[in-house]
Amino acid sequence: MQATSVVYYFLLVSLCIDFSQNDTGTLLRRPKRRMHNRGLGRSSSGGHRSRRQPRVNLPAPAAPRIPLINVDDSVMGVFDSLIGLGEHESSYNVLPGKKGQCTANGMIMYDKAVWSPKPCVTCLCSKGEVICDTNMCHPLKCPQTIIPAGECCPVCSDTVSSLDSTIISLDDVSELSGDSPEPNDLANANVLPSAPSQTGKDELLRTEVIEIKEGHKKDEKKRKRKGKKNRQKHKAHRRAKQPVRRKEAAEEEMQYESDEDDGTLRIPPRFPIPVPPVEAPPLPSGCSTSATTVSCINAKLTQIPPISDPDLTSLDLTGNSITTISDEAFNGIPNLEWIDLSKNNITSPGIGPKAFKILKRLKRLYLDGNMLVRVPSELPSTLEEIKINDNHLHAIDEDGLKDLKNLVTLELEGNKLSEANVSPLAFYPLKSLSYLRLGRNKFRIIPQGLPATLEELYLENNQIEEVSEICFNHTRNINVIGLKHNKLEEHRIAPLAWINQENLESIDLSYNKLYHVPSYLPKSLLHLVLIGNQIERIPGYVFGHMKPGLEYLYLSFNKLSDDGIDPVSFFGAYHSLRELFLDHNELKAVPFGIDEMRKLRFLRLNNNKIRTVPPERICRTRISHDNHDTSEEEENEDSRLEHVHLENNYINTRQLSPHSFSCIRSYCSVVLKPQKKTK
Incomplete structure (x- = not known):
């Protein structure tokens, strides 16, 4: 009977011990998981600037994985990376004589308690000794990295937006753990990220100790079931927001899906070590x-x-x-x-x-x-x-200048372009083009399809032989046309080529094959350049249709003679002409009509064959005799002549009349020397 009683006694003691161990393991598992999740939520909420924290007087970890193991017959969390470090003394106070309790920042922590004093740092109280571990970061292979606010480790810059959507808030943490946030938890969550004060840390540690004491096995099972449902809901939500997941995110999900009864402490997934940005090499010398x-x-x-x-x-x-x-x-x-x-x-x-x-x-x-x-x-x-x-350049097709709707200036001089390899639709996309240079190419005619917005066109040094009457039909805003150094003859310029242009003010036809000043010039023309042709004649009334009238006429280096200039050759330009260049021709006398040009300022007659300057040929005067006194009266308004060039002619300056240049206020403006010797 006594033997039987002894057997029953030992069985009863064994059952009590097992029950005590199971209850203790349950209580320990709950605070560890809650502590882990709070640590994750704290690091994600952006309260602390993320950086690697140094260990507290501990050597480097031995292995990257951090599972928990069972020591003896009780459940105790010990990091793999800290195995065998029990003898090392930490910076925290150790009280081995008080049932294995630890003191951390003035707070007494029970044996096997887990807490996080700093972001990315997790500590364990083991038999009176504080053991801490710092999260490590894996290396990244992307060119640019960035550390999100509140995170410990850097991520690739192109994944920041996706990471922002996966940051776990305090509510998400409560769903993952199966717990509802208590008032103390919310208060600690507000204090810890932004102000790492001693009071906030003490409040958190007290809360954890109370929760460990008040845990119950039945409530734990309910929370597990609720947490499992919430995790499934959370995972589905994350899949919808992130169709493409990174490897680290997948590992994190696997950790949450693992068995909850194994008593392990979950550690946040580790991000790679930041790679410093590659600096561009210095500029060459x-x-x-x-x-x-x-x-x-x-x-x-x-x-x-x-x-x-x-x-x-x-x-x-x-x-x-x-x-x-x-x-x-x-x-x-x-x-x-x-x-x-x-x-x-x-x-x-x-x-x-x-x-x-x-x-x-x-x-x-x-x-x-x-x-x-x-x-x-x-x-x-x-x-x-x-x-x-x-x-x-040897071609421009219809798509060669596509999408350039804002282009204002286009210069393509000195290439191999011609009407044969430039599409008529090449300039169609250029809705804003106003300035086009196509000089020194191979064009024989004016290019087709010029933009309606065009204002200045330059086609110098081509092989243009013709100006047809359809060339400028769609360019109603054109203002300047440059056609010098081509092969134009006056009869190859169509009568309707440009006569109706209302904005065309300047034409340069220098160095072509013209024999007389072209007819049917634009009504709006102000500036006509005909230098270096073979012009022998200025037809009468050729400028008569122009309004407000021609202002600049350059006929230098031609073959003009006295017979080639009629008394009405300048009709229509008498009251508008400001500059007249007739130098380097074959004139023997000053042309008629110059004295009628009341706005003329600049006159060039040098390098001709002029022998004399009659008194009224340049300056129109009326001489009246009153009491045998001679007075000069200018008709109309005063002359505006400022410069007159007559050098390199055959003028005997000593025989000039004193009235030849009377309308010119300064004789310094009249250039008479040198003169050629009379043959």
Whole structure:
């Protein structure tokens, strides 16, 4: 009977011990998980600036994984990375004689208690000794990293937006743990992130101790079931917001899905160690820089230097040996407004299809003096000025200038363009173009399809032989036309080519094959340049239809003679002409009609064959005799002549009448020397 009683006694003691152990394990598991989740919520809420915290007088961890193990017969959380460090003394006070309790910042912590004194640091009270561990970060392989507010470890910059949506708030933490936030928890959550005061830390530690004492096994099971449902709901919500998950996020989800009865302490997933940004190499020695400009003129560069400066607006690379422009050439300077790549060796195949696409503010692009055979593709629509002079352009198709609706100035001189390889629709996309230079090409006629907004057109040094009556039908705003150094004859200019233009004020027909001043000139013409032709005659009334009237007429270096200028040759320009150049012709006398030009300021008659200047040929005067006194009276208003050139003629200056230049106020304005010797 006594033996039986002893057996029952031992069985009863064993059952009591097992019950006590199970109850203790349950109580320990709850505060550990809650402590872990609070630590995660604290680091995510942005209260502390994230950085790696040093260990407290402890060596480096031994392994990256941090599971918990059972020591003896009681459940006690011990980090793998801290195994065997029990003898090391920490900076916290240790009280081994009081049932294994620890003192942390003035608070007494029970044995096996877990807390987080700082972001990313977790501590354990083990038999009177405080053991702490710092979270480690995995290395990243992305070029740029950033540390989100409140996080311990950096993430790739392109994943910041997705990480922002996965930051766990205090409410999410309560759902994951299966607990409802208590008033003390909310108070601690508000204090800890923003103000790491001693009072806030003490409040948190007291709350954890009370929760460990008041836990019950039945309530724990209910919280587990509720937490499991909430976790499933949370995971579904996160999947909807993040279709593509990173490997670290997947590992975090696996940790939450693991068995809750294993008594393990969950540690937040570790992010990679931040990689310092790669700094761009310094500029070459031949470059200079200012606040918004980099200039590398004649710096012997073979490629565009790697520059990373969002504030840069101007880049001058003139006179180098650059051959290519990659798609990434301007990635570091996306706010450029002006680029000058003139006088390099850039080829069309060497320009990436998206080289200029990133430049959303580019306004001026200069590519003069390269080896381009076509206009670069995918140019920014913000461009207002493009120069591709002196290249090898041999064609512009209808899509060659697409999307350049803001382009105002286009220069394509010195190429191999002609009416045969320039599409009539090439200029159609240019809705704002006003200035076009196509000189030194191979055009035989005026290009077709000119923009309606065009104001200035320059076609010098081509082979143009004809100006048809449909050339300028759609360019009602054109103001200047330059056609010098071509092969035009007056009968190849159609009568209706430009006579009805209302804004055309300047035409340059120098160095063509004209034999007389062309008829049917625009009504609005003010400035006519006919230098270097073979003009022998100025037809009568050729300027008579012009309103308000021609102001500048340049006929230098022609073959004008006295017979080629009629008394009515300047009719229509008498009251408007300001400058008249008749030098380097074959005139033997000052032409009739000059004395009628009351607004004339500048007259050139030098390098002719003039022998004398009659008194009334330049200055019109009326001589009256009263009491044998001679007085000079100018009719109408005073003459405005300021400069008269008569040098290199055959004038005997000693025989000139004193009234020849009486209307000119300063004789210094009359140039008479030198003169040629009489034959």
